[in-house]
Amino acid sequence: MISANARAVFHSEGPFKLTEIERRDLQPHDVLIEIKYAGICHSDIHSARGEWGPVQYPFVPGHEIAGIVTRVGSEVTKYAVGDRVGVGCMVDSCGECVHCHRGEEQYCLNGMTGTYGSVDRYGQYTQGGYSTCIVVTEDFVVKIPDGLELDVAAPLLCAGITTYSPLRHWGAAPGKKIAVVGLGGLGHMAVKIAHAMGAEVTILSQTLKKKEDGLQLGADHYYATSDPETFKKLAGSFDLILNTVSAKIDMNAYLSLLAVDGTLVNVGAPSEPLPVQVFSLIPQRRSFAGSSIGGIRETQEMLDFCAEHNITPEIEVISAKLIDEAWERVLASDVRYRFVIDISTMMNE
The missing domain is CATH 3.90.180.10 (Medium-chain alcohol dehydrogenases, catalytic domain)
Structure with missing residues (x-):
């Protein structure tokens, strides 16, 4: 041994x-x-x-x-x-x-x-x-x-592969509107990677205290989720929402931000259940999904992508x-x- x-x-x-x-x-x-x-x-x-x-x-x-x-x-x-x-x-x-x-x-x-x-x-x-x-x-x-x-x-x-894998799987690319919930260890990598993939990136954070950071990291927009007007203004906006937080949040409110055929993907893993109303999904053919890390081949792809685009945490x-x-x-x-x-x-x- x-x-x-x-x-x-x-x-x-x-x-x-x-x-x-x-x-x-x-x-x-x-x-x-x-x-x-x-x-x-x-x-x-x-x-x-x-x-x-x-x-x-x-x-x-x-x-x-x-x-x-x-x-x-x-x-x-x-x-x-x-x-x-x-x-x-x-x-x-x-x-x-x-x-x-x-x-x-x-x-x-x-x-x-x-x-x-x-x-x-x-x-x-x-x-x-x-x-x-x-x-x-x-x-x-x-x-x-x-x-x-x-x-x-x-x-x-x-943090890199956990965000890279769903962004690649759900097609982050130019012309796609993507929201990242939470600007922490996972969230800041999601912003950098989605930006490098060419998507239009919005950060949804509880407050505006990290707004300057978020924009410097590559986000195009930044909104505070503690402001009820955020959910009214952004209703039906996003092709993909990546939820990176490990706390219980109102999933139905965030699902309302998806466009038709949009997907909300959970990569944060809270220890308590996240209730979802089926009518948050049915009317706009929305999807609520989860994603784990990535395979070894995709992890190597992610590292090479980050090196090529100078993406570091x-x-x-x-x-x-x-x-x-x-x-x-x-x-x-x-x-x-x-x-x-x-x-x-x-x-x-």
Whole structure:
């Protein structure tokens, strides 16, 4: 086994403590990655606190991983020592079902293996990227283009692909009107990517306090959802609405903003139900949908797209000892717009 230093929570209330975890010995198709940076995602918080289901503690989150290959298995062909690579929200899948065969491993019929909180094919409980190294089969590793620094590449492995995938699937392009609900870690990436795809982008945020940021990020319009006039003015306006918030909102009000044949896609994942009235959908043939991350092929496509268009997340790099504080700031929406842990500080107390 390979030892790694990590920051873990030992119960649902935290706090993080320095610990040691074990990674499996390299199998023929595995790569060992020295983690340089790990992004903090709201999903880490939901998962660690048991809001999405039972948790086995100690629990090491982190599924926005960027680092360097330090060793490769005997049959690895895709990567070599020294390569700059990333790992996102999953580290394996069955590889045999229809979804895996078409490159959509996130929808594996037999259940993909999450980067943390899953049991892998070797019977090990997966632990995430708030750690110094990770072992992953080469098919679930992506190459980070030279045009992207490792610190800004890390959040693309979740925030980037989670927004890129539905924008690509529902056809963000010139002539399309797209609204992004929420301007946080996911929302700010949605704005940048939709703008680069040529769409007309509107931000729908609770207040106008981030309006200047939103317009600088590439939005064409910005409205406060706390103002009832917003919903009157924008009724029937959008081809696509991407809801990035992880809180309960009035879905029927937002569905009213869709044009005929428009779609509202949820990528934020609140822990409580979001009621929808069927007559918010029927009269205008609207759709209410969800989207997970993206497959490995699409994740690589997203990284290449971001490198080509110079799209990077807005980040605040922190020491590992500040993770607890960073989580509280995420919950308070006090980050612009993504925390990234410098893993070289893992041993700092």
